[in-house]
Amino acid sequence: MTRLGKHPGPAAVLQSWVDSPATGEILSRFDVYRAVAKTRYCTLEHLRQIPADEVLTRTNPTSP
Numbered sequence: 001m002t003r004l005g006k007h008p009g010p011a012a013v014l015q016s017w018v019d020s021p022a023t024g025e026i027l028s029r030f031d032v033y034r035a036v037a038k039t040r041y042c043t044l045e046h047l048r049q050i051p052a053d054e055v056l057t058r059t060n061p062t063s064p
Contacts, residue, residue: 011046
């Protein structure tokens with residue numbers, strides 16, 4: 001992933017990640033969702049677009 005702090009529109013970059021098709025070639029959807037949710041530039045609007053089980057998994061690292 002990129003260094004978002006150096007980008008003039010970090011929220012727009014995150015939105016492009018959320019909108020990107022799940023190809024599985026480089027990163028899985030889970031990897032993308034996790035990266036988006038973990039960044040300080042993540043907004044409530046980004047979290048609303050991520051499936052709830054992905055968001056909840058992020059908050060509980062011990063879950064399977």
